[in-house]
Amino acid sequence: xxxxxxxxxxxxxxxxxxxxxxxxxxxxxxxxxxxxxxxxxxxxxxxxxxxxxxxxxxxxxxxxxxxxxxxxxxxxxxxxxxxxxxxxxxxxxxxxxxxxxxxxxx
Numbered sequence: 001x002x003x004x005x006x007x008x009x010x011x012x013x014x015x016x017x018x019x020x021x022x023x024x025x026x027x028x029x030x031x032x033x034x035x036x037x038x039x040x041x042x043x044x045x046x047x048x049x050x051x052x053x054x055x056x057x058x059x060x061x062x063x064x065x066x067x068x069x070x071x072x073x074x075x076x077x078x079x080x081x082x083x084x085x086x087x088x089x090x091x092x093x094x095x096x097x098x099x100x101x102x103x104x105x106x
Contacts, residue, residue: 001013001014002014003037003040003043004023004034004037005037005038005040007037007043007044008043008046008047009025009037009040009042009043009046010046011025011026011027011028011042011056011058012024012025012026012037013025013026025037025058027042027056027057027058028058028059028060028072031059031060032060033070035070036060036070036071036072039071039072040072041072041074041088042056042058042072042074044089045074045088045089048088048089048090049088049089049090049091051078051091051092051095051096053078053079053080053081053095054076054077054078054079054088054091054092054095055076055077055078055079056074056075056076056088057074057075057076057077058072058073058074058075059072059073059075060072060073061073074088076088078091078092078094078095080092080094080095081094081095
């Protein structure tokens, strides 16, 4: 569904049926505000990597530079390889190996 910032996100839910105005983020829960969608990295992660084994966990943090600026921090975990801490845009590297055409020849 499209977020208030205009990007597609599978965790955003908006109910506008018959005048309702319910919006929520199912990744962040109660900590979500609509202004977080502008800087949230989750829509770009979803466009770059559609691995079904990758689990995203989000939390709202405040930056040290600007104490009033709230950001979404995303941590990832792979259910298949049981690893965490990798770049979510690329993936863990084992669930979806590169095709042989991209292999580096020695």
